Amino acid sequence: MIGESKTYATKLTLENRTKIKLLIYGMLSAAGFSYLVLPEYAGISVPVFAVxxxxxxWFVVPDKKRLWRYIPIFILSLNAVLSENNIWRGWNLLVSIFLYGFMFSDLNGRFFPNLFGTTIAPFRHFSKPFRWIIEANKQKAPVIKRVLAALCITVPVLILLLVLLSSADMVFGTGISNFTQKAFHSISFYAVWKIALxxxxxxxxxxxxxxxxSERNMAALSAKPAKxxxxxxxxxxxxxxxxxYTIFAVVQFRYLFAEQTLPYGLTYTEYARKGFFELLFLTGINIFIILLTVHFTKHKTGPAAKTIRALCVYLCAMTLVLLAxxxxxxxxxxxDDGLTRLRFLVFGFLIFEGVGLLATFYYIIKPKFDIIAVYLGIGLAYYLVLNLVPMDYFVAKSQVDMYLEGRRKGVEYALTLSSDAAPQIARLIHTDAKEQAETYFERQNKRYAHLPKRWQRFNFSSEACRKIGLNNRTEQ
Incomplete structure (x- = not known):
């Protein structure tokens, strides 16, 4: 009996320690998110929060082997300090939520249901801190409940009383009105919003x-025979x-790749513009057909099955032609027209889709791995690369190069880009587009003029833009 009592006491102590660690983690996360992530134009503070x-x-997760999955989240946080292109900020938050879910999900056959379930599971635990506090103060729990009930009754009564008395007496009403206005103006609703988030x-x-x-008693699913x-x-x-597709490939090699004379008076630029997104859509359809076919025939043998695999390989090769x-x-x-953000994204997508097609070739031959997981890994790698590569820099370089070579009349598009493009825009200072370039740097500097300088906002891109702007003013 004594041994059982000691074991129970030890278990209870460990549970209490775990609860305390989790509560401290929650409070630190709330404070850190408000102070480091939510400030306007947050920069270096975002990766600091990630670290x-x-x-x-490391101190609160029961299975520390899962923490290697935190690497993509940290890489996404680097975007805030390396680039000032804000198009990824909102998406990064959404992707990070799913990456947190991935970090705590089981990698088994039910990966997607597990991922979705883990992502929404935290909402079920929102009430636990309050329950733990009440459990820790069981003797005071009835008193706390009575105080809360009293507040729920008292506050509406006081509001009604103040409204009626303000209507009955003008002096009293003016005093209450002045007090509420001062209180209203003294409250920073932006700060309240940050605290709430x-x-x-x-x-x-x-x-x-x-x-x-939490204990996850998931019933083992009986393996259903594959259709x-x-x-x-x-x-x-x-x-x-x-x-x-064979006929289509012949046309592509004859007119597009071999650069023979096009019919119907088309130029190569006009020919290239038409049908791009349709071809991109078709590559997706082809991959879907291949995966579906392999899924339904991977357990089959015989000449017919071998013919299907050969046709799938051929279709995959034709898909590669579409991609090319x-x-x-x-x-x-x-x-003809220079690089834009959309074209930059499309080039990157096509390259990573090509990597996915190589994986599809291998999957057709040996369908013994989860090809969807491979596609997800390739997609995540593509997204992480986009967060690290200064897209606006390369887009501006393409636009400015064409302008300086006389192949483009203006640089209006380049001037709409973020401060990542500043080193390329600086090349226009000694050209006919000097005034436009100076306006660009003035606009970039004004973005931060109304904000106090804080360490959280440090960003390599904006700092480089500021220095380039100062050097240009000094030269003048």
Whole structure:
């Protein structure tokens, strides 16, 4: 009996320590999110918050082997200090939420249901801090409930009383009105909003870690026999599709890649512009057909199954031709009109889609791995690269190069880019576009003029832009 009592006491002490650690983690997360992530134009403070999160997670996460999955979250946080292009800020927050869910999800056959369930699970734990506080003060719990009930009754009564008395007496009403106006103006609603968002983030992160301690008694799913496809139907379908793509490939090699004279008076730029997104859409359709076919025939053997695999390989090769055609069309269009943000994103997407097609080739031959997980990994890698590469710098370089070479009349698009483009815009200072370039630097500097200088806002891109602007004014 004595041994059992000691074991129970030890277990109770460990549970209390865990609760205290989780509560401290939640409070630190709330304060850190408000102070480091939410300030306007937050820069270096965002990766600082990410590092502090990793340190805190090391002390509270039960399974520390999962923490390697935190690496993508940290990489996303670097965007705030390396680039001033804000198009990824909102998306990074959303992606980070799912990456937190990925960090605490089980990597098994039910990955997507687990990921979605883990992402929304923290909301179920929002009430736990209050329950723990009440449990820790069981003797005072009835008193606390009575005080809360009294406040719920008293506050509406006081509001009604003040309204009626203000209407009954003008002097009293004026005094109450002046008091409420002063109180209203003294409150910073932006600060209140930041605190509220910080608390929400703190509760969410607390709930995420708390969920990792919860017992997950998931019933094992009985393996269902995989459905088998009709090899005759699939062979006819794939053969017909392959025949059409063969004719299309001949046209591509004859006119686009071999640069023969185009019919109907088309120029290569006009030819390249038309059909790009349709081809991109078709590559997605082809990959879907291939994956579906392999899924329904991967357990089949015999000549018909081998023919299906051969046709899938051929269709994958034709998809690679479509991808090459799309890339070349975009390249011709870019040579004529210069790089833009959208074209930059498309080039990157096509490159990573090509990597995905190579994985698809291997999957057709040996369908023994989760190809969807591979696609997700490639997609995440693409998104992480976009966060680290200064897109506006390369876009501005393309636009300015074409302007200086006389292939472009203006640089209006380049002047709309973020301060990442500042080193390239500086090349225009000694050209006919000098006034436009000076206006660009003045506009960039005015963005921060109304904000107090704080260490949280440090950003390498904006700092470089500021120095370039100062050097230009000094030279004048």
């Amino acid at each position: 502090l999160q990793l340190i805190c997670l 910080g608390l929400l983030a703190g509760f969410y992160l607390f709930g995420m870690v708390c969920h990792s301690y 088998q496809g009709d090899t005759l139907i699939l062979n006819i379908l794939l053969f017909a599709i392959a025949a059409v 055609s799309s890339f070349y069309r975009m390249w011709l269009y870019n040579e």
